[in-house]
Amino acid sequence: MRSSEKGKALEDEGRQALSRGLATAWGVKDRPGKGPKPGLSLERIVEVAVQVAETEGLSAVSMSRVATVLGAGTMALYRYVESKEELLMLMMDAAFREHPLPPAPDEPWRVAVERWARQHLAVLRKHPWVVRIALGGPPITPNQVVWFERGMSSLSGTGLPEMAKLDSLSLINGWVRHEAMLEADLREAERRAGTNAAEALTSYWHTLGVLTDVQRFPALSALVAAATSDAAATSDAQFTFGLERILDGIAHVGKRRGPQRRTPRSVRQKRNHPPAGT
Amino acid sequence: MRSSEKGKALEDEGRQALSRGLATAWGVKDRPGKGPKPGLSLERIVEVAVQVAETEGLSAVSMSRVATVLGAGTMALYRYVESKEELLMLMMDAAFREHPLPPAPDEPWRVAVERWARQHLAVLRKHPWVVRIALGGPPITPNQVVWFERGMSSLSGTGLPEMAKLDSLSLINGWVRHEAMLEADLREAERRAGTNAAEALTSYWHTLGVLTDVQRFPALSALVAAATSDAAATSDAQFTFGLERILDGIAHVGKRRGPQRRTPRSVRQKRNHPPAGT
């Protein structure tokens, strides 16, 4: 497939599959230029919506709020976007406007993948509202697709079959999102309670300790004891731990271990869905 | 701490920290029996709310909807629950009413952990609305705490330090939730489009193929080619792949590998937040 063919293909069938805002985002649009010139632009709308989310949280993002900031009527937005859900999708895409660096040549896959994951996490930390948006399927918006591409290419050094790479990326992606969600929860808890994160955590362990007795909850009791004696809180350590485990796990695909063995063949077995998120 | 002390402690300080509904859920409640008898019960309310979510989706769950089913006024619910958010929290807890089997004695940790993860996923598959609820922090409701306990205890065979076990559980938990979310997304997409999941997937790969050209997206092009040639879709394979990777990774903690090494000491380094979700 050459690029020109793609352009034609997009014009022909891309638009019928893609919704209004998505088509604009991909730069596929028939501008017949018939009626009055559009007074707004999708870019501005998304930009304003992001700004609102950034400063007042995702819950402050409403169609009327965004329209008011733009000095337009609420319904004007629906000329550019099919629904609020689509706006959210595009906001999310905007958050990934800055692309991750492509893997350097000869870079070990492990380094490349770790960088990708950390850059992903950095984006989600910078825009905490992103993880509050339910991703409604696999990545389809322009920037998300770029991240998807870069993620896959950072895994190419593993030599895994395509589908195993996909599954691996999904695993990493899930971990990044999970971590970002926890952090967002914690931040919100501290904002609501007016305390800092460390206090919120201490208070959690305390409450859990009160709620659980040793007989019924031996494992938790041990955990609470260990947690309360240990002090400082860094989410980074938890994230790093999980990431290392995942990378170790990927590195060991196909290596036999212990009694039950699984060769990489087991990996190819069936099809599954693509990773959502980035 | 003995159990009786716990009971007292709960009465004293548990209630001030716990919100109304949570206190009831834990069975900590001062029923002074002053006013009229409550006409409803928290249990019934949550049960009805769950039923609505089960049959019509989470978005159909509103205070007035639940109240109507119960034959009560909307505001009556607020005698039992502090806010809708709390109701959602309790609904989530109710979904985990059936507890996972505790690890059998002498059971290898790997088997126990895998069972825990699969049972967790089974719950989320049975109640897809659960993953749509943003978990607002670490587990604090009764059933979730039991799952938390069982998860930790299934990891006790690893011999890892408490905090590493916690981090591991969080990793597994994140993967389970991520997988369940993807499946829920897919199910919703197929419901909305009126097609089955396989078609939705095919259509996704097709769209992605149209959107991406080989020069700009080499890795994705390769993936799309592999994906479209491969047919059947099972989410289970993807989940299993990730889970195996994680378990491998956990099993290899502390084992040196390659040039850069990380001993288990690096695992203990700092504190981090507890796993949310179960």
Added chain:
DNA sequence: AGCCTACTGCGTACGCCATACGCTTTACTG
């Protein structure tokens, strides 16, 4: 030149939502 018509802008309206407030009714405590 001027009409046609596709398109944009946007006001109005509808049916939801969560929940603050305060009045009425109830039933236990002293």
Added chain:
DNA sequence: CAGTAAAGCGTATGGCGTACGCAGTAGGCT
């Protein structure tokens, strides 16, 4: 049997997303 604390609940407020349809604009065609 009074006092009072709690429950029930109607009303009201201030949102929300979006369906609908009218009015006005400007490019394309005759």
